[in-house]
Amino acid sequence: MRLNELTIKDAHEGLKKKQFSAVELTKAVLSEIKKKEKTIRAYITVTEQEALDGARKVDQLITDNQPLGPLSGIPVAVKDVISTQGVETSAGSKILEGYIPPYDATVVQKLREQNVVIIGKTNCDEFAMGSSTENSAYQKTKNPHDTTRVPGGSSGGSAAAVAAHECLLSLGSDTGGSIRQPAALCGVVGLKPTYGRVSRYGLIAMASSLDTIGPIAKTVEDAALALTLIAGHDPLDATTRNVPVPDYTKKLRDGIVGVRVGVPREYFGQGLNTDVRKMVERAIKQLEEQGAKVVEISLPYQEYALAVYYIIVPSEISANMARFDGVRYGKDRAHFGDEVKRRIMLGTYTLSSGYYDQYYNKAAKVRALIKRDFDEAFRKVDVIIGPTSPSVAWKFGEKTDNPLEMYLSDIYTITANLVGIPGISIPCGQVQGLPVGLQIMGPHFGEEKVLQIAYAYEQTTK
Amino acid sequence: MTKSNTITKATVAHVVKLANLKLTPQELELFTRQLSQILEYVGQLEQVDTKNIQPIAQITGLENVERSDEPTTQPLTQEEVLFNASSTHNNLFKVKAILKESSDM
Numbered sequence: 001m002r003l004n005e006l007t008i009k010d011a012h013e014g015l016k017k018k019q020f021s022a023v024e025l026t027k028a029v030l031s032e033i034k035k036k037e038k039t040i041r042a043y044i045t046v047t048e049q050e051a052l053d054g055a056r057k058v059d060q061l062i063t064d065n066q067p068l069g070p071l072s073g074i075p076v077a078v079k080d081v082i083s084t085q086g087v088e089t090s091a092g093s094k095i096l097e098g099y100i101p102p103y104d105a106t107v108v109q110k111l112r113e114q115n116v117v118i119i120g121k122t123n124c125d126e127f128a129m130g131s132s133t134e135n136s137a138y139q140k141t142k143n144p145h146d147t148t149r150v151p152g153g154s155s156g157g158s159a160a161a162v163a164a165h166e167c168l169l170s171l172g173s174d175t176g177g178s179i180r181q182p183a184a185l186c187g188v189v190g191l192k193p194t195y196g197r198v199s200r201y202g203l204i205a206m207a208s209s210l211d212t213i214g215p216i217a218k219t220v221e222d223a224a225l226a227l228t229l230i231a232g233h234d235p236l237d238a239t240t241r242n243v244p245v246p247d248y249t250k251k252l253r254d255g256i257v258g259v260r261v262g263v264p265r266e267y268f269g270q271g272l273n274t275d276v277r278k279m280v281e282r283a284i285k286q287l288e289e290q291g292a293k294v295v296e297i298s299l300p301y302q303e304y305a306l307a308v309y310y311i312i313v314p315s316e317i318s319a320n321m322a323r324f325d326g327v328r329y330g331k332d333r334a335h336f337g338d339e340v341k342r343r344i345m346l347g348t349y350t351l352s353s354g355y356y357d358q359y360y361n362k363a364a365k366v367r368a369l370i371k372r373d374f375d376e377a378f379r380k381v382d383v384i385i386g387p388t389s390p391s392v393a394w395k396f397g398e399k400t401d402n403p404l405e406m407y408l409s410d411i412y413t414i415t416a417n418l419v420g421i422p423g424i425s426i427p428c429g430q431v432q433g434l435p436v437g438l439q440i441m442g443p444h445f446g447e448e449k450v451l452q453i454a455y456a457y458e459q460t461t462k
Numbered sequence: 463m464t465k466s467n468t469i470t471k472a473t474v475a476h477v478v479k480l481a482n483l484k485l486t487p488q489e490l491e492l493f494t495r496q497l498s499q500i501l502e503y504v505g506q507l508e509q510v511d512t513k514n515i516q517p518i519a520q521i522t523g524l525e526n527v528e529r530s531d532e533p534t535t536q537p538l539t540q541e542e543v544l545f546n547a548s549s550t551h552n553n554l555f556k557v558k559a560i561l562k563e564s565s566d567m
Contacts, residue, residue, distance in 0.1 A: 102542040196522045209520045238527040239520070307504040318481060327557050329546035333482055341483055345474065346497055348481040362507050364517030369510070371521060403496055404503055420521035 003028035008222040022058035022073035029075040042161040046120035054117040069114035077167040080121040083202035092136040095335035105202020122157030149393040152182030159186040177413025180425035184388035184437020195420035199234030207316035210417040220455040224248035252455040257291035262381030266302040275431040283428040299373040309414040311363035318347025378443040388425040388437030467505035
């Protein structure tokens with residue numbers, strides 16, 4: 001196996017046992033990037049020199065017999081909406097072309113503290129607004145499983161980079177499915193943590209009451225390792241909670257006998273591709289065979305989730321995007337792309353005098369009802385399981401003319417954001433060579449349980 | 463769907479002004495159509511009975527998060543703050559004038 005194809009866990013073992021150096025590991029990733037980027041185009045920026053300098057530092061630590069963190073020397077890619085000091089952070093937008101953040105996001109700071117090797121910045125929909133990464137102002141990222149198809153989005157570059165072994169791990173952001181949906185479409189693991197579990201300080205905000213940062217990885221265990229590193233309270237993000245951060249790998253092997261798995265009937269209705277449905281049902285059956293107790297549940301307000309989402313998100317966007325005045329940073333507002341303009345206009349309208357009650361306030365009330373659905377469900381079950389995305393990866397251009405159809409590809413992921421709960425997408429087979437994702441959601445701060453079940457399922461597929 | 467959920471070109475033009483955006487006439491046409499479609503879709507929320515339901519704007523349950531009134535990080539230097547500015551003057555951000563000169567002032 002080539003070094004860039006290793007999991008974090010195996011790469012860490014190899015570094016510790018001096019089977020290879022951190023520089024060799026980083027070079028393997030860089031040479032894969034050189035080979036594949038002509039077609040995949042997952043990266044907006046590759047920080048080759050910084051990465052090699054970082055790897056050398058780790059090799060020095062190894063030579064000096066210093067303790068290594070689980071991610072020390074691991075080549076990691078960072079979505080371009082996450083601020084990196086001294087490295088251009090464009091958010092996939094022309095308005096921020098050339099913008100060099102003067103500070104690191106907290107998650108990046110945490111990576112640096114453990115001597116993680118940051119390999120570059122990954123492509124995404126402009127300001128993370130989109131579901132296919134086609135809204136990037138720079139390039140179209142291809143799905144490594146079929147380069148005529150989208151990688152999903154908005155963290156499409158982060159998911160494609162992991163799937164193409166152009167990094168060992170990446171960070172993405174998830175406001176309505178932007179980690180889980182591209183992970184599903186690219187056949188990798190994507191974890192959206194509980195709202196308030198991971199600091200968003202330094203994340204270029206889209207919808208502040210929903211935005212989260214999380215890992216995209218090759219395995220559940222790697223995702224657990226990454227979450228353990230990036231989670232925790234941060235005085236610079238007042239929405240983070242002071243909940244202790246466990247070692248998320250500790251309970252992975254606890255098994256799933258007796259675990260109550262809720263299957264919401266609303267996730268298997270109209271709009272779900274039949275082949276995707278079969279794969280997800282097969283996965284649920286496998287969990288049952290392993291000893292999980294499958295319980296049918298109902299989330300009656302699910303059908304309104306997308307409508308709620310597309311009022312609340314544009315409303316928050318119109319406020320967040322007001323900061324782009326072309327004075328302190330960035331260019332003038334003429335550089336916004338179509339989807340960004342669409343959402344700013346929509347939010348400006350739904351928040352405007354005379355419409356606030358009809359739209360925003362109404363949506364905030366239905367959001368409360370959706371939350372109540374989930375609160376009630378989690379009294380009966382430990383996790384909720386279903387498809388991540390209603391279909392496999394689609395062709396470029398297929399949904400770009402119809403914003404609503406594009407929005408529908410996030411139908412199963414947006415609720416976790418509205419309710420603030422964690423969710424993971426893991427591969428559960430393929431349909432005509434294209435990956436299908438299984439989504440597992442847990443209650444607030446229930447990441448350990450979610451990871452445990454994801455891990456148990458992952459073992460059945462090996 | 464009720465009429466209240468469609469949007470006219472004039473309203474979109476007004477929103478564009480409020481949001482400090484600029485659209486070409488073709489864009490105005492296209493966005494009016496697309497925004498109408500989206501508003502029609504989200505209009506389905508009218509069917510939901512939300513009597514006596516308290517709206518939620520966030521889901522953390524956290525309230526009044528405070529911190530001590532001290533700087534928590536190394537402050538940025540003036541040079542760092544101005545680095546990304548499109549235009550500066552005497553180590554300050556340069557902005558467009560918003561007030562007109564008046565002779566009787």
